[in-house]
Amino acid sequence: MSTDVGAPIIDIEGLSLAYERDGRRNVILQELDLAIPRGQFLVIVGESGVGKSTLLRVLIDLATPSSGTVTLNTDPNNRTPMALVFQDARLLPWRRVLSNVAFGLERMGMAKSERCERAQAMLSLVGLGDLGQRWPHQLSGGQRQRVALARALAVEPEVLLMDEPFSALDSFTREGLQDEVQRIQQKTCKTVLFVTHDIDEAVYLADRVVVLAGSPGRIAADVSIDLARPRQRRDAALVEAARTLRAELSRRSADL
Ligand SMILES: Nc1ncnc2c1ncn2[C@@H]1O[C@H](COP(=O)(O)OP(=O)(O)O)[C@@H](O)[C@H]1O
Ligand SMILES: [Mg+2]
Numbered sequence: 001m002s003t004d005v006g007a008p009i010i011d012i013e014g015l016s017l018a019y020e021r022d023g024r025r026n027v028i029l030q031e032l033d034l035a036i037p038r039g040q041f042l043v044i045v046g047e048s049g050v051g052k053s054t055l056l057r058v059l060i061d062l063a064t065p066s067s068g069t070v071t072l073n074t075d076p077n078n079r080t081p082m083a084l085v086f087q088d089a090r091l092l093p094w095r096r097v098l099s100n101v102a103f104g105l106e107r108m109g110m111a112k113s114e115r116c117e118r119a120q121a122m123l124s125l126v127g128l129g130d131l132g133q134r135w136p137h138q139l140s141g142g143q144r145q146r147v148a149l150a151r152a153l154a155v156e157p158e159v160l161l162m163d164e165p166f167s168a169l170d171s172f173t174r175e176g177l178q179d180e181v182q183r184i185q186q187k188t189c190k191t192v193l194f195v196t197h198d199i200d201e202a203v204y205l206a207d208r209v210v211v212l213a214g215s216p217g218r219i220a221a222d223v224s225i226d227l228a229r230p231r232q233r234r235d236a237a238l239v240e241a242a243r244t245l246r247a248e249l250s251r252r253s254a255d256l
Contacts, residue, residue: 007073008035008036008037008038008071008073009036009037009038009072009073009074009158009159009191010034010035010036010059010070010071010072010073010159010191010193011034011035011036011069011070011071011073012032012033012034012035012036012068012069012070012071013033013068013069013070013071014031014032014033014067014068014069015029015031015032015033015034015055015058015065015067015068015069015070016029016030016031016032016065016066016067016068016216017029017051017054017058017063017064017065017066018066018216027216028051028054028216028217029051029054029055029058029065029212029216029217029218030216030217030218031068031218032055032068032217032218032219033219034210034219036191036193037191038073038158038191039189039190039191040191040192040207040208041182041185041191041192041194041205041206041207041208042191042192042193042194042206042207042208042209042210043194043195043196043201043202043205043206043208043209043210044193044194044195044196044209044210044211044212045195045196045197045198045199045202045209045210045211045212045245045249046197046211046212046213046217047197047213048197049215050212050213050214050215050217051212051216051217052163052164052195052212052217053163053195055212055217056084056161056163056193056195058070059072059082059159059161059193060082060084060161074158074159075158078156078157078158079108080104080108080155080156080157081157081158081159082157082158082159082160082161083104083151083152083153083155083157083159083160083161084152084161084162084163085145085148085149085152085160085161085162085163085165086148086163086164086165087163087164087165087167087168088168089136089141089144089145089147089148090148091136091144091147091148091151092136093135093136093137095136096132096133096134096135097123097128097131097132097133097134097135097136097139097147098116098119098120098123098132098133099119100136100147100151101119101122101123101132101147101150101151101154102115102116102118102119102154103151104151104154104155105118105119105154105155108155118154119132119150119154120132122150122151122153122154123147123150125150125153125184125187126146126147126149126150126153126180126184127146127180128143128146128147128150131143140173141168141169141170141173142169142173142174142176142177145165145166145169145177146177146180148165149165149180149181149184153184153188157190158190158191159190159191159192159193160185160190160191160192160193161193161195162181162192162193162194162195163195164195164196164197165177165181165194166178166196166201167196167197167198174201175233178201178204178205179230181194181205182204182205182229182230182231183230186229194206199242199245199246199249200233200242202242202245203225203238203241203242203245204231204233204238206225207224207225207226208222208223208224208225209221209222209223209225209245210222210223211223211245211248211249211252213249213252214252220248220249220252221245221248221249221252223241223244223245223248225238225241227241
């Protein structure tokens with residue numbers, strides 16, 4: 001089977017998800033339709049509890065939809081078509097940085113010399129080429145997130161899922177990492193699904209912003225951010241896009 005490069009890499013149709021608790025059915029996501037083209041930088045925004053993480057969990061098979069379908073048009077020979085980066089880096093404290101990055105490769109059975117080489121290349125890609133022999137506790141929060149990003153990229157996923165990856169960082173560090181992830185995406189042409197509740201972050205990074213809102217969560221807006229890269233944070237068009245999205249979001253939350 002070969003991959004159809006023209007088809008969306010992820011095609012979500014009529015996806016609903018409910019959890020049963022104490023005999024009660026709690027609908028989290030309702031009737032989502034979302035086709036994600038290959039190479040798109042898609043940002044999902046929405047308030048806390050709306051179901052953003054649940055949607056990512058469905059994509060990596062950690063949660064099962066109640067109805068609807070998710071079609072992945074990834075390479076069938078790729079054992080790790082998706083990798084997920086969380087808000088906290090989740091590094092193994094007893095492994096050095098390089099060995100943390102190589103962890104997934106070890107599990108894939110890659111030979112040691114090859115995995116060290118790949119892990120080193122990924123560390124260099126995220127700007128930490130010199131820190132491979134450090135322990136996680138010797139890094140700053142921003143550096144730890146860079147390591148988590150390197151570890152995710154090391155397994156060569158086709159889709160990078162990022163769940164509020166910079167939310168716990170100070171704004172200066174966060175801006176540096178936003179630039180970094182944008183540069184890496186431009187370089188690698190990966191499909192990125194990035195979750196945030198920060199609208200400025202969303203419009204700065206995204207080709208497209210999808211707003212999840214309501215209870216149960218639905219797609220309330222789907223907006224293209226058609227601005228050249230690299231972008232300037234103070235760019236008038238970007239500021240305007242954020243303002244429009246904010247207004248849309250408060251209007252939708254009032255409606256729902
Ligand atoms: N395993 C689970 N069992 C029951 N309810 C869950 C489970 N996981 C998440 N939820 C509920 O689903 C809703 C959406 O959660 P989540 O996807 O984490 O939201 P977000 O990431 O947008 O903040 C929340 O109300 C949460 O309590
Ligand atoms: Mg979440």
